[in-house]
Amino acid sequence: MANIWNQIGVLDRIYIYPLKSGKGLPVQKAKVDKYGLTHQENEDRRFVLVDSVHDFKVMTGRRYHGLVKVELSKSNSNTFTLKAPGVEPFTGVLPSSSSLPIETNIFGNTCRGYDCGDAASLWFGKYLQLENLSRCRLLYHCDEKSSRSLIDSKQLMTSLSMVEDVPFYADGYPILLTTSRSVKYLNEVLKNQEEQDLIVDDKRFRTNIHIQNNIPFDEDNWTRIRIGSEAFFRNDGPCRRCNFTTIDPVHGLKNEKNQPLKTLSTFRLKRELGGNSLCFGINLGVD
Secondary structure, three states, X not given: OOOOOOOOOEEEEEEEOOEOXXXXXXXXXXXXXXXXXXXXXXXXXXXXXXXXXXXXXXXXXXXXXXXXXXXXXXXXOOEEEEEXXXXXXXXXXXXXXXXXXXXXXXXXXXXXXXXXXXXXXXXXXXXXXXXXXXXXXXEEOOOOOOOOOOOOHHHOOOOOOOOOOOOOOOOOOOEEEEEHHHHHHHHHHHHHXXXXXXXXOHHHHOOOEXXXXXXXXXXXXXXEEEEOOOEEEEEXXXXXXXXXXXXXXXXXXXXXXOOOHHHHOOOOEOHHHOOOOEEEEEEEEEO
């Protein structure tokens, strides 16, 4: 562990997303766990919605844009509450790990969860206006350890990455970090490209930790990060971006010009990661 530290910014905001693709909960503080952040009873991306008609494929905001407006929260260790515009709130009971698990996969990585019941399924079916109201199933990751397999060592992006850096249901890594100056720089480029009607913020990138800093994309070069005296992280590499960044996190609408992804492609393309990888923010492993 490095014993010489340079201050590069100040912690600005923290978000936890209990439901994968759901609305983020801004919190003042969080507990750091190897699988993600936790605040009180809420843990990052420990719930996921799956499609029972198509082999329990994960349902995300990439296709079901309205999910970004769904607020899922746990008030205690036994119940959860769902809220979204236009529908009545729903409170359900967490499933037990004594029931049969359901297998799904995230980018080819198999994981499992436990069904939260028919009532929760119907709530989502009505909210998403699905023809088959019981088609989607809400899963909860009952297991305290991630059910995902270890990362293939050939896929590790930095020398500090570890095969154990797996989350519950997040796409790739336990924690995502963004910085204020990188977001500001992107907005400046958008404005120069006559996209004055679009201003993005950190919520667009579904970040967990947002840092106030001075140098755009300085985070690319960080190796180890310390916040306060007890939270230590490793840079697991840049976060690849997809069309989810084109979904407005407040209104759940897709940008017709494919922004800001289109603009990111002009200056944030990292071919060394394979293909046409557009990157923004960094993934973190926990020390």
